[in-house]
Amino acid sequence: MAEPLQLLRNADLYDPTPQGRRDLLCGGGRVLAVAERLDALPAGLACEVVDIDGATVVPGLIDAHVHVTGGGGEAGFSSRVPPLRLTDLSLAGVTSVVGLLGTDGTTRTIRELVARTYGLREEGLSAWCWTGSYQLPVTTLTGSVRDDLVFVEPILGVGELALSDHRSSQPTFEELLRVASDVHVGGMISGKAGVLHLHMGDGPRGLELVRRALDTTELPGRVFHPTHVNRNHALFEEALALAKARGEPGPCIDVTAFPEDDVGDGLSAAAAIAAWHRAGLPGSRLTCSSDGGGCMPCFGTDGRIESFGVGQCSTLLETIRACVAQHELTLPTVLPSFTSNVAALLRLPGCGRLVPGARADLLVLDRDLDLRATMASGRWLVQDGQAVVTGPFG
Numbered sequence: 001m002a003e004p005l006q007l008l009r010n011a012d013l014y015d016p017t018p019q020g021r022r023d024l025l026c027g028g029g030r031v032l033a034v035a036e037r038l039d040a041l042p043a044g045l046a047c048e049v050v051d052i053d054g055a056t057v058v059p060g061l062i063d064a065h066v067h068v069t070g071g072g073g074e075a076g077f078s079s080r081v082p083p084l085r086l087t088d089l090s091l092a093g094v095t096s097v098v099g100l101l102g103t104d105g106t107t108r109t110i111r112e113l114v115a116r117t118y119g120l121r122e123e124g125l126s127a128w129c130w131t132g133s134y135q136l137p138v139t140t141l142t143g144s145v146r147d148d149l150v151f152v153e154p155i156l157g158v159g160e161l162a163l164s165d166h167r168s169s170q171p172t173f174e175e176l177l178r179v180a181s182d183v184h185v186g187g188m189i190s191g192k193a194g195v196l197h198l199h200m201g202d203g204p205r206g207l208e209l210v211r212r213a214l215d216t217t218e219l220p221g222r223v224f225h226p227t228h229v230n231r232n233h234a235l236f237e238e239a240l241a242l243a244k245a246r247g248e249p250g251p252c253i254d255v256t257a258f259p260e261d262d263v264g265d266g267l268s269a270a271a272a273i274a275a276w277h278r279a280g281l282p283g284s285r286l287t288c289s290s291d292g293g294g295c296m297p298c299f300g301t302d303g304r305i306e307s308f309g310v311g312q313c314s315t316l317l318e319t320i321r322a323c324v325a326q327h328e329l330t331l332p333t334v335l336p337s338f339t340s341n342v343a344a345l346l347r348l349p350g351c352g353r354l355v356p357g358a359r360a361d362l363l364v365l366d367r368d369l370d371l372r373a374t375m376a377s378g379r380w381l382v383q384d385g386q387a388v389v390t391g392p393f394g
Helices: 086-090 110-124 145-151 174-189 209-214 233-246 270-276 315-324 331-338 340-344
Strands: 003-015 017-026 030-035 047-051 057-060 061-066 093-101 125-130 157-162 195-200 224-227 253-254 285-291 295-299 307-310 362-365 371-376 377-384
Touching: 003 233, 003 331, 030 224, 057 331, 061 253, 061 315, 061 340, 086 093, 086 110, 086 377, 093 110, 093 195, 093 340, 093 371, 110 125, 110 233, 125 295, 145 157, 145 174, 157 174, 157 224, 174 209, 209 224, 209 233, 233 253, 233 270, 270 315, 270 331, 285 331, 285 340, 315 331, 331 340, 331 371
Parallel strands: 003 047, 003 057, 061 093, 093 125, 125 157, 157 195, 195 224, 224 253, 253 285
Antiparallel strands: 003 017, 017 030, 057 362, 295 307, 362 371, 371 377
């Protein structure tokens, strides 16, 4: 049965730029019209009218780094994190997700990841995935990075290939270039973004290989998307310096919304976003992801995991609130890193904006920027802060 039209009245709309009070008409999974006042529709049309009453309406969040099949496994088989459920995402305001594998490309497979991606689409979200994992050779579905991009529709690039981390395959410069080239050309052939999403560890080499690739090859900067750069201060300063040196166009940098109790020696995502804008760097080249479902390990001096937590997608909204309340950034300054910037980098059609023709993916937030409702493709998944749609297993 088709979803009824949804007429949202009196929204304080950010598309993500501020638009003031607006009405929105959604139908067929898309935003059909936006205006200061939309006339009532004919009585014969099935249409639900919702008075937002001045609440804030923003695009649904795009999380480009989520372990949808579960992460972990670094402390034995019992440490494998369970797969995420629909409500782990919808209650966090995430309407578009890019899934990935992490350390474990052995017991976790690309087949499983692609299947879960399709499953999330059936449950109501917009979903894509990365091929690969921390390791080299790259784990793929078809046996080839290029073939995965060209022939497997949800696959956008390779991720999260690990650099400067004791859990990586310790790739050489030439090995990194070969993967980046395959991603770039595979993206060209398929019409996709062709992005290499890079896990950055705490190692002293930092972004050295990325910097060398930008200095000595013809590969465009947009191919490289290093993440976790706020995990320590030295790495973050290196990322700032890289962005300053490259100008436009250059690589897009991703900060991770680590849980509040797992920032360690690094910066919170909110502090990193504030520092980025204070440095006068292009806001369009900064994204933020959650590492939802990922294992957050704490290693002892002997290299063994002493404890670990699990990343939560809810840290994205927490970061937005902290940026506004604690770091005095405006909502229009912050929102693109969670919406339109991600959509532009990954070439996700219709995502990250609330304009006619875009996907009807939106959040309703209260004055404290807490989540009141989530709509994905014109369907309410969360209302009054409660999930009204769940997956088949709750």
